[in-house]
Amino acid sequence: MNDEKTKTPANENVVIDGDAAPEAPPAAAPAEEASADRLRELEAQLAEFKDQYLRAHAEMENIRRRAEQEISNKSKFAVQDFAKSLLSVADNLERALMAVPPEARENDEPTKNLVVGGELTRGELLAVFDRFGVKSVEAEGKLFDPNLHQAMMEMDNPSVTAGTVLQVMQDGYVLHGRLLRPAMVTVAKGGPKPGAESPANGKAVDETA
Structure with missing residues (x-):
């Protein structure tokens, strides 16, 4: 009788030795947790940088407005001392006109012309005042x-x-x-x-x- 090789049927289950090591659990969980922590850290840093930017931007706007206001004030009030010195001129001109008697204004031609000239000068002075605020x-x-x-x-x-x-x-x-x-x-x-x-x-x- 010829020896025949023992064959394992194709559909027969293979029994694994019970002493074999079990499969290791997936190692993806710790990596995902670390990524989430890093993401939260980056988001916190981004929020902090955004807050710092907004604060710096607001401060720069305040500095710009203050600088513009200072420039405007210097322009507006540059003539302050000069204007003060002209007030006495306006006062003296007003007093001179008020000192002329009404009858002299009406009856004396030279006095009348002088008063008219003084009033024109006073009007021009007040117009200059108005032009400079x-x-x-x-x-x-x-x-x-x-x-x-x-x-x-x-x-x-x-x-x-x-x-x-x-x-x-x-x-x-x-x-x-x-x-x-x-x-x-x-x-x-x-x-x-x-x-x-x-x-x-x-x-x-x-x-x-």
Whole structure:
């Protein structure tokens, strides 16, 4: 009898020795966790850099605005000292015109011509003031404002609100809103207080009566 080789059927399961080592678990989990940590770290750094950029940008904008404001102020107020020195010229010209008697203005031709010339000069001076931002302070008929007016005296006048400017003794001026010189004024006293109103008709009440 011929020897036949023992063959394992193709569909027969192969039994693995029980002492063989089990398969190792996948090592991808630790790597993924490290990547997630790194991503969070980078996102935190990005947020910090963005915040620093926004702060720096805001600071640069503030510096730019301050620089522009300083340049603008230097341009606006460069003539401040010169304008102050011209105020006395305007005052003297005003006094000279007011000193001319009304009859001389009307009847004396040379005096009349002199007054006309003085008024033209005064008008040109005020036009120059206006062109450079120098404006007179409103005072007469206004309530006294310590930021713009200087009270030289008080006068009894119960017919107007207390603190009303009755007379301007010397004009005040501002340069682009900045006070150059306060207006010297006479202020009313003895009248109703500012804001005091009658309940019946809403008119000011004379509390001194």
